[in-house]
Amino acid sequence: MHPTVVREEDAVVMIDQRKLPAQEVYVRCRTAAEVAKAIKTMVIRGAPAIGVAAAFGIALGMRKSTATGTQKFAADFYKTCELMAATRPTAVNLFWAIERMKRAFAAEATAGASVEQIQERLDREALAIHDEDVANCRAMGAWGAEVVPADARILTHCNAGALATAGYGTALGVIRGAVEAGKQVTVFADETRPFLQGARLTAWELVRDGIETTVITDNMSGSLMRGGGVNFVVVGADRIAANGDTANKIGTYTVAVLAREHGIPFYVAAPLSTIDLNTPDGSQIPIEERSAREVTHVGGTQLAAAGALVWNPAFDVTPNAFINGIITERGIFRAPYTESLRAAFETEAAVPS
Ligand code: MRU
Secondary structure, eight states: OOOSEEEETTEEEEEOTTTTTTOOOEEEEOSHHHHHHHHHTTSSOSHHHHHHHHHHHHHHHHHSOOOOSHHHHHHHHHHHHHHHHTSOSSOHHHHHHHHHHHHHHHHHHHTTOOHHHHHHHHHHHHHHHHHHHHHHHHHHHHHHHTTSOSEEEEEEOSOOSGGGSSSSOSHHHHHHHHHHTTOEEEEEEEOOTTTTIIIIIIHHHHHHTTOOEEEEOGGGHHHHHHTTOOSEEEEOOSEEETTSOEEEETTHHHHHHHHHHTTOOEEEEOOGGGEETTSOSGGGSOOOBOOTHHHHEETTEEOSOTTOOOOOBSEEEEOGGGOSEEEETTEEEOSSHHHHHHHHTTSOOOOOO
């Protein structure tokens, strides 16, 4: 599979996730503005992938800057960062990646670096963000595999896979890690209305990997759990507040409540870049609302009655009490999350032996 997002000399290239699985089309973004548009319109989506795309977009934009002096170059840089920050509000990885690019910029600028030296540093920083994301996903996979049952019937929601990251995936990384560890795994993929990330993207990825996958519509998970069809739930995250409250794709909260009711372990898999210690709890997480058309139409076909009002929040918040553990690249963290998540940032990077 072509990587989710790659930086080329004069472009950022990404697979168009709006068109999968029917078509495998690649979009070449030749400017930072084109990258920002691709994020906003969900050519690329998924919290870590959005962060990587933004970093590549900033580096590309600064390569194309016509500024010769550092002052004008700095003005261009901060404008480009603003452009990226205005794309999607919930996934904190976006803002985390922008901050990292700003720190890299500031380090060079303070040292008196030339425009070309700063450009080189921004390229390196963006590439590091990309490469670290793949390594983090693999580490999450190794940690997460330890808590997956030997004979696993796993439910996941949305797409937290290779497509949502720089590669391998967070929740799907845990599933891949469990398969690599020799566990018997079958997966139930919630369809994930309205954008259908589960039916279109998760099923596409897992089937290509040879992992048995059953697509269900979102309203089937309760019945499936009640009948004993699921013994483990793992999902990704867009932003985890300091107390462990977790924003993820709309419908995740419903799944968490159902899992609790049926005594099924519910895990969140996410890199530390998704944990936002500056947001104290879930009530402070900004929830993106998207267009009514995503709900009323599928492709060109109108499903909902014309004239009906539409509510289309892209994410919901699962309170920490519903989460058995948060799987990160540094291990699995558990309640009380306010202490454990803070400590996670001081833990040495490691993978289970
Ligand atoms: O609106 P999306 O498709 O960007 O939402 C994606 C999700 O909610 C994912 O579960 C989350 O970003 C984690 S991706 C590893």
